[in-house]
Amino acid sequence: MQTLESDVLVVGAGPVGLTLAMDLASRGVQVTVAEIRRYAEPPSVKCNHVSARSMEVFRRLGVGPRLRESGLPPEYPNDVAFRTSVCGTELTRIPIPCRRDRYTATGGPDTWWPTPEPPHRINQLYLEPILLHHAAAQPGVRVLNRTQVTGFTQDADGVTATLLDLETGSERDLRCRFLAGCDGGSSAVRKAIGARLEGTPVIQRVQSTYIRAPKLRAMIPGEPAWSYYSVNPRRCGTMFAIDGRETWLVHNHLNAEESDFDSVDRDWAIRQILGVAGDFEYEVISREDWVGRRLVADRFRDRRVFIAGDAAHLWVPYAGYGMNAGIADAVNLSWLLAAQVQGWGDEAMLDAYEAERQPITQQVSHFAMEHAQKMIKARRAVPLNLEAPGPEGEALRAEIGQEAYALNVQQFCCGGLNFGYYYEGSPILVPDGEAPPAYTMGDFTESTVPGCRAPHFWLAKGRSVYDALGPGYTLLRRDPGVDVSALERAAQARRVPLKVLDVAGEDLPAAYRHALVLVRADQHVAWRGDSLPADPAGLVEVLRGAARAALKMAA
Template sequence: MSLQDIETDVLVVGAGPVGLTLAMDLQSRGVKVAIAEIRRYAEPPNVKCNHVSARTMERFRRLGVAHKLRAAGLPEDYPNDVVFRTSVCGTELTRIPIPGRGERYTSKEGPDTWWPTPEPPHRINQLFLEPILLQHTAALPGVTLLNRTQVTAFTQQGDSVVATALDLESGQERRIRARYLVGCDGGSSTVRKAIGAKLEGTPVIQRVQSTYIRAPKLRAMIPGKPAWSYYSVNPRRCGTVFAIDGHETWLVHNHLNPDEPDFDAIDRDWSIRQILGVGDDFQYEIISKEDWVGRRLVADRFRDRNVFIAGDAAHLWVPYAGYGMNAGIADALNLSWLLAARVQGWGEESILDAYEAERQPITMQVSNFAMDHAAKMIKARRAVPANIEAQDAEGQRAREEIGREAYELNVQQFCCAGLNFGYFYRGSPIIADDGEEPPAYTMGGFTPSTVPGCRAPHFWLADGRSLYDAFGAGYTLLRFDAGVDVQALVGAAQSRGMPLTVVDVQGVAAPEGYRHQLVLCRDDQHVAWRGDTVPRDAVELVDLLRGARTQALRMAA
């Protein structure tokens, strides 16, 4: 006996943060979604990601869930600082100040409070993040959530995908027919394997013995102002500790040395005590063991016809800068509006070529940033001076030097403006390249730019709205001179059914980076075209943007 078959527009495999965000975004565009997830509804996730980037929060704002996330996680008045100490309870070496969520919109102190965004980052563990996304998504009309359901196989038939799904409770099967399938099913992705995509790169960069603990007395033992993240730097054991609930739960990362080849090579309890700086009489409870391997692996392709992969299914790397989950969500948001364009009928098949063309190169860049930073951190941990805890002048000098080096190296990781706002898409089939090179960016820095492919620099409109709040579905044309006639472009978009919103920017000076009277932005905030007048052949531009021009060229060939 089989369960009732399901027909939908998009089948998402995996209901982690990436899959849930993809489903939420597709639903906001009127696309029907089914989500297959092997876990039970509201089954607690692992203690993984601790950080939601500004770019991710910008989209959560448009999806109406940002305020829910801001109200969760660490206590409102709990600082999000990153502090380096000889141990968690030891001597402070340096501190990277980051406002807590109660001051996140208003604080002007710290290296990331200047960011040009309506939604600064939010430090929240996946334990709190995922249930909010799940509850929000499950309540949306047009979304079918199938828990305890495993996609065991699928076939592609013309313009659709037919998946076989097993109900893990009853043992019964059902068929799910969808136009598209997206594998958001993690590092061991069955979808990736099914399409023959292979992970390539460096399989092992760093092993981390990670332990989720309950220690109610720890916070009172830590001197000075609390912090979200504590780096323990001493010759015995280097590690990182994250405050999870701000009261009694903590995640302890013990970074294994290269000569410690497996997770059992070093005593877990001893390591935790050395990292925390507590004696044998200190009591704590192990909630779970979360050991992990840092890698730099990227799939050789992200797509096979109507099947796509995103998130950890497509890339795995050392989770520096909090960009594992956030890069996966960026995949989802890039793919979502492209799939919607096809389902809605205004995008041609070739518009989907943009996903791999845009996301795979960026994934390679970000993974290399993370790998480079990981190498520097491994080197720093191996160079901790033996006298760093000495209570004499030499020990003080050693602590000051290590503190300076730690701040300079890590401020770019925890306040990573470049990874948020600097990356750009080149070589995309749906971006009108005008010959200007986008400005280079680093993990920590960037130059705002409207070069096609870059993120449209944010600014506040005269009526107090965020620029991104004014964006419409599909494309948005920013007009900085109301006298410029844009009717030809508006008419061309209408003739092709392509959504186009015109926003007249008046009452505010054009911010840095805006040098043209017209800037055409995509739904995902990246610039697609710019100019001072509408191009002579506006239909040709519209066809490029919706994937029709590249298809026509291939057909002519």
Template sequence: MQAFDADVFVAGAGPVGLTLAMDLASRGAKVTLAEIRRYAEPPSVKCNHVSARTMERFRRLGVAGKLRDAGLPADYPNDVVFRTSMCGIELTRIPIPSRADRYSSREGPDTWWPTPEPPHRINQISMEPILLEHTAALPGVKLLNRHEVLRFTQDDAGVQTTVRDLDTQQERTILARYLVGCDGGSSTVRKQIGARLEGTPVVQRVQSTFIRAPRLREMLQGKPAWCYYSINPRRCGTVFAIDGHSKWLVHNHLNPNEPEFDSIDRDTSIRNILGVGPDFEYEVISKEDWVGRRLVADRFRDRRVFLAGDAAHLWVPYAGYGMNAGIADALNLSWLLGARLQGWGDEAILEAYEAERQPITEQVSHFAMDHAAKMIRARSAVPPNIEAPDAEGQEARDGIAREAYELNVQQFCCAGLNFGYYYDRSPIIASDGESPPGYSMGDFTESTVPGCRAPHFWLEDGRSLYDALGQGYTLLRFDPRADVSAFQSAAARRGMPLTLLDISQRHVPAPYRHKLVLVRDDQHVAWRGDAVPADPEALVGMLCGEPAGEAPGAAGQSLMAVQA
């Protein structure tokens, strides 16, 4: 084959594709992205939330600060409020700090999180341009705007992709070692590898409208909020503040007996959700109707071609885990591709991507679908007297307030989805026989069981543990007397990047009960023990993806058996 145009060709330059490119570039890879939109053409008004796990990686990629400085005004509360209508009676409120107070606030149900980077509320129309500008400036990254992927072929050496310039209609060929489809729910890449989306095709239809209403904020009672839930017998919906001034995204959640987007009048529904009369003026910027689904691809890979983000899974984006799950795909795949491209990872290391990410997306999709079902039931059970000024009306409002808070605090303060998931089917994680703790959408238990996220703590020099992780693997040593030279030598012979981090502080999270904990640079624990295994070469080989030549799990068991 001819010389490669790129190490990795990425179809799609939305948040998932851009994050993948950023992370690959940080590993020295050459990346080409193809995107059908023009450069800096605004995206749809979609995701409104960047999770803590995503922000943690953006911190390491040098873009977290730029994102924190964008979005809603610095002092604008990120609260979620429940009202009889947006301008109506307040029922309850989930307090979430403004971005000015995000690092310092200790009030509210998500300020306790063990992370250097809490979540950030910002709409994709403000977020994506920052990611795009940052990515376009990176060495080794090339953007092909107004280009669509037509077809591709692959062999043992690489992938040859034919793209078309949408302005000139000319076709060209891009030759890369790997191709990643980050090209959305209608993914051309997914279709061409023959992967099928399986699950529930329709969970919820949402009539969504992006509006400009300059007078709306002055009509709101009390403290403003990032998200407004409107609960009344006429129409239930959700409104998101986009700029904190005049732009709002109105979600009208259609009922099961309203099977089409045009089943009901859009204007009437918007007015019922906002709680405004016929004389209130607003402008429709765009219609953003969407269908909530629960679909996961039956495979995420065909040899040198991979799927990530909406190309691999689609579900109702409760807890913000649509885009954020896609970014988690990208970061998982990036470090595996980086290992392979840098030469220390065996080709088989790439098998870990599907083995790790597909089970997680299946789990998250069920969390989202279960929550969607509960929300649908709640919307169908709104008391008819919820707006009544009498004692019975107040009792109805109090009941709805309790139910709304308990149901929704877990999705807007979703510590479990951020920090609880684990990889328990991976060929490159050494199981030691202990099962990872379970988690829910809102709750989790910190753990160093291999496959779990390494619990965060601050180092004595003020750095986050994650800031100190090296590329590849980092060995945390909690006892300076533990001899790790044999492991270091085995890693050096294999060329596997290994950073030794001696932990001197006395107070670390309780789960760190072993003298040695090996952490991947995606923050997941790969191995732990009180001494280096008797055969460190075997451990290094497994970490680099070399086939063990034995039944799954056997390598991990042998490593566990020889620990001191």
């Protein structure tokens, strides 16, 4: 039997698996991706949103500009409109710039964000093929399509996986140092390592239909929108523009007593959501029914095998954070695995993945579930006279519109989920006694507390500080008079990649209060101080996972 070799085997070529593969390859790691679908086989119509944090990742991986060129037409507004029906009266609107104006727009609820890469509205139909083609073109990435991982065994040095060719029925083994399961909600890898999903199995059922309706856009009054929320006493639902011309995804949010996807006539519900008559013609391309859940795996790792994305967590896709949380998993895991392959990270450094990502996904899952429950409550409370003519109806619509805006602006412009989350209790962070600032789905406070995202700023000539970060750790030095040579020597002795970036004279955010801020490859702060700790070599041992930060090491 033929045996292949690779540093890392990634199971699943969705956005999470492809991001992990690209990030590993960018660090010189040899990656094999096993995917049961054919090459470039279209994905289902799922995620419609790429967060700012994910776009920062894609910027670094060199695929960001290509993504920006795809999706909705350049001038198509990314707004979220709330109406009595898609073709009915508008209640309120959340303004979000079209991709043509994404870098230059001001005044909107997400245009002020401190990032080099604002969010991008693009359906997975367009996103995934771009990621696939980019990943497959990277040196060190091998994509095996129509290939199923049927099992694996672990030993002290690596993992041996059995690969089944779904076209020929032949089998072969692959020997790797690590395996990452990015194989979705029904993950075989998760089941194989004995991890269990825990939480709330059913929050809401959604009857979802992907349609082609070329005449619909002309029937919608006013400016178009990326997303339409239909609010009326007959049926509440959501519609997303897919190509900005003729294809749409319609979500019919089922009520609690509607216990299965066939309990409501699909055609009737679609027409009530759209606000169209019985003679309106549309084509059903596919049915995409789904169940909103809040489930997080009880563990993300078994020795050399890891899970990420939907394999590790499933929740109601409010705030668009299902896929984006998985991309954050991939970025967190990638540099830790690379540290092992490159030989500078201690084996215990891998403990950081579960220690950091599992609590965050638990927290985000609760944010999403709580918002889903508020939305369910709002849909149940739609007044019967919402569509009534005259001053009384107008006043009621204005009230409902204000409530809808206040409730939903935080999920569509979720600054807290992008920039506020932080890691605690990690073996490779050095706490200094200051608590990270609290955050919500919508709001955050920039901070350099270890574990927080290093606040963004622009360097001279318009270069993002993130573009200047090194592949391991980067020491931002605000005061060039601080001698850091001892830390450089200690890092070099342990082969820990350390870059010193002098930022004196730059326009730094106020959060950069310390002379030195040590930033990890994933943009999170690891340590800070006004001078080096008394034991720079001890700090390096913490950074590579070989020692715990038992005492405050910040000066």
